[in-house]
Amino acid sequence: MSVRCGRRWSRPPDRRPRSRRRVATVAELVPDPDSWEAGNRQAIAARYRVVRPFVRLLAEELPLGAAPAGTDLLIEIRGRIPGLLRRRVEQKPLTEADLNMTLVPPMWRWAVLNNPALDGAADRDAYVMCLLTQLHAALRRRDIFADPSLRWADPRARLLDGPDWAAVRGEVLAGLGLTASAQQHLAEYTATLDAGWRLLAQRIAEAGPDASVRVVPDGETGRMRLSVQRLEKLGDPPSLVDLHKRVAAMMPVVDLPELLMDVHSWTGMLDAYTHVGGLATRLDQLPVTIAGLLIADACNVGLVPVIRPGDPALSRDRLSHVDQNYVRPDTHAAANARLVDYQARIGITDLWGGGLVASVDGLRFRVPVQSIHAAPSPRFFGYKRGITWLNAVNDRFAGLGAIIVTGTVRDSLYILDTLLNLDAGPKPEMVATDTASYSDIVFGLFRLLGYRFSPRIADVGGTGFWRADVPGQPAGDYGPLNAIARNKVNLDRIVTHWPDMLRVAGSLITNQVRAYDLLRMLNRDGHPTPLGQALAEYGRIAKTLHLLAMVDPVDETYRRTVTRQLNIGESRHSLARKIFHGHRGDIMQPYRAGQEDQLGALGLVLNAVVLWNSRYIDLAVNVLRGQGYPVRDEDVARLSPLGYAHINMLGRYSFPTPSTEQKLRPLRDLDMVPE
Known part of the structure; x- marks a missing residue:
């Protein structure tokens, strides 16, 4: 059947559910x-x-x-x-x-x-x-x-070499802890792997038949694999539920623009927006204008709702001038650095984490306008095109930096670029990601750069495990795990390419080459180069250490840390969606510069909300303790600054005059706590 559409006849679109549509087989393709x-x-x-x-x-x-x-x-x-x-x-x-x-x-x-x-x-x-x-x-x-x-x-041309590499080699390798020879470094690293295998074998034997990790035959291949029980969710004790209700009821009610000006009075973040030409500003109330632009971009509502014809700081001409001369990625990063550093000094954040654990995950946005900086993906964008906002978040809920990726390519190609260009905060030691973000080469590069790469792997028991037998020494005996540790790392290949591996690490850490370009060059569409193969062999040691920690039947701390950190990223994305409510959450900027400015503003406002909530949660907890309420540190450690029920983000965009006094709003009365 056909339907009439104007003067043209067209067939109606396929209305069948996506899951029932026929997919071509490999033989047909x-x-x-x-x-x-x-x-x-x-x-x-x-x-x-x-x-x-x-x-x-x-x-x-x-x-x-x-x-x-x-x-x-x-x-x-x-x-x-x-x-x-x-x-x-x-x-x-x-x-x-x-x-x-x-x-x-x-x-x-x-x-x-x-x-x-x-x-x-x-x-x-x-x-x-x-x-x-x-x-x-x-x-x-x-x-x-x-x-x-x-x-x-060509990324090869940008790698450090010759005198340039010799000039920075000592300092770079000392910072990465790679000053030892290849043989000595691998001897220590393989000893750590051997100890990990022996510890897992011992704990499985001690647990007996009730162990949460068992060696079982694989029904498809006939080989042995690990059967790992699912990690049970931690329940919320009554003390945590009650504490959460009390703290939420005590949070002051605030409009988003007022929240932004409060945070500026504490941190001076809006003063980080300087003129592109380095000129001293002569504009009165410049922070108000900057705040108006941040709200317009972060809420995706445009300039019209924030324009006030009678207010010189919020006139259309002033907003347009400041947007062109003051708002750019480097000023967003400078302002974000002030937020991250200030939040780290709030006492309650020490219970949330030390800032050394981070996760990198992507938030996807449709781009319904014509743009060469967007790509199709029916799974995420339907019939539209879109981009991915890849951002790093630490265990204190603070966003450390972000980049924009066209479409929805594999995140692993961009995670290193995100981590090597953070705005502030200490360098993370552990980086959690989802399953789609790992490969052996990525594991190797992360280890060389001093990160512990910790992806959440879906089928952790069926993934390839590796062992490293040192030549001239007896092979390790891991009991029933010998059937799992059947793959051997080629240490000779690592030793052969060790100088080039160090040069690659130095080029990445000094930002001479993008990690995305380098990974594409090393992998060659599934066929690694010799250097890529050496990095993959090195990464298999790091991957196996990660897997052994993930399946540990006694200590679940590492596994729960990865899960918690990824949950922080997902919750933060929910708050970002709430803030970015205009135009149904779609990006309307066709050019990359506009997309970077808008999502940079979103990341900054998101961090401002996290900082504001963190300070008032800290205040509420201290007030409760002063009143004699029993507050347990383990309950406080599970509170989150990502709540937004007390923040109004719709309709009212009023910007109070900036104040130099760091005043706090009064907490609400506890009588508002529901029974």
Whole structure:
């Protein structure tokens, strides 16, 4: 059935639930050789006609360079494609000898050499399309790169080397704790792994048949695997429930703009917004204007609700001028640093954590406007495109920094970039992430840079475990765990590439190269380079230590720490959604600079709410203790500054005059606590 839409007829959209829609199988996506004779050849020819007008420009005009792995491909594209485009193949057919078949993968050979319509001649259209797909893959791996370019440059050229590396090597390695030789470092590291295996074997044996971790056969592969019981949720004791109700009832009611001005009076955060030219400001009430812009961006409501024609600080002209000259990512970061440092000095935050545990997770936003900085993902954005706001949060609930990722690619490619560009706070020692964010290479890089990478892995018992047997020493005996510790780390490969691994770590820590580009180069679409293989071997030691701690049947502290930290990130995202309520929570900025400014404002306002709540929770707890109410530290440690029932974020945008006095609002009466 068709329906009438204006003057055009169109078929109604598929209304079936997404889960019931038919998904193509692998066999359908990769057709058998005979299928090239029909639709697939027509599709290749059609695509060739689309790309032909600009292929010559691609081959001759773009400033492309190549690493050794991409040299042959770039030579072929520049040297052969222009001639193929001009060649009349119907008069002078191509043969296999005319082409560089080493660049043609097996899945393309049928398309290039077996076109029955060409009587045995090679298919020029298929060959050109094959080279273009190879070029796309090489650009992603940076085997072919653009020069000059920021996004598509060669990360190898930015790695520290020669005199530059020699000048900073000692200081960098001392800071990372990597001054020992490769053999000595690996001897200590493998001894730690051996002790971890022995401890787990001992605890499983002591627990007996009631152990929460058991070695069982895998029904699919027949090999042995670990069966790990699910971690039970900690219940809320009555004392915690009552304390939470009392503290929530005592929190003052406040509008979001007033909260922002309160935090400014404590920290001076709005004074961090300086003129882009470094000029001294002559604007009166500049903090009020900055606060108006932060609310407009963080709440996603635009300037209209905050404009006050009778107030010079909130006029449209003033807001526009300040937005262009004062609000930018580096001033957002400077203001955020003041919030993070101030919150760390509030007494109650010491019970929440020491600031050395962090998590990195992404919050996704749809971008319904046309933008090259957004990408599709039906799972998260439906029929729209979107971006991911990847942010780091510590165990004190404070946001440490964030970056914007186009679309929803694997977070692991960007986590290091986020951590290496934090706004403030101590360097985290432990970094928790979700399952989709780990790989052996990522584990290796995190360990080199001094982080304990702690992803929450879904099937922790079925993941690959590794052992490291030192040459010349007897292999460790781990009893029933020997069937699990069957994979061996190649230590010789690590020793061989150790100098280059240190150079990579130094280049990352000094921000010479982006971790995203480096990981893409090392991995090569699932086929690691020799250096990538060495990093993967090194990372397997760190991954196994992480897995052994996660499955420990006696001490659940590490596993619960990872879960708690990830829950903090999820709760913080819920508060961010509440603040970012305008336009149904969609980003309306088409350009990356606008997206960074808006989400930078959201992160700052989010941290201001966390700081404001932290101070008043600390005050409420101290008041309760002064009144003789029994407050237990273990209950206070489970309170959260992410509540927002007492904060009004809708409708009222009134900005009081900034005050130099750090006054606190009175707490509400405890009589408001419901029975």
